[in-house]
Amino acid sequence: EVHLAESGGGLVQPGGSLRLSCIAIGFTYRNFGMAWVRQVPGKGFEWVALINSGGSVEMYTDSVKGRFTISRDNAKNTVYLNMNNLRTEDTAIYYCAKSVFSYSRSAGQYDYWGQGTQVTVSS
DSSP: OOEEEEEOOEEEOTTOOEEEEEEEESSOGGGSOEEEEEEOTTSOEEEEEEEOTTSOOEEEOGGGTTTEEEEEETTTTEEEEEEOSOOGGGOEEEEEEEESSSSOOOGGGEEEEOOOEEEEEOO
């Protein structure tokens, strides 16, 4: 059974940093692309960052470019999101998601999601 579990969220002041982690079990992790997605309550999902199966290709939404970095450790079945210079508008629930391919830029090609971790940026 596929299972994704996020951790690392919390409360941080503007300008601060957090590192999110997502451990994956139940599939051959190294074969599939991964993504971080966030949702503000009452609003839609925003695809924050994507990474391919080998970790060599990354993609970011414009609002986080230069501040967030996605990475993965295939030996640990874990994907990370390093978030620096956090802003109040980064406050959201952050989810990791698994692609059905080695890399995908289409939301419809992600088949499993974690339960999410809350990130709150506030002074």
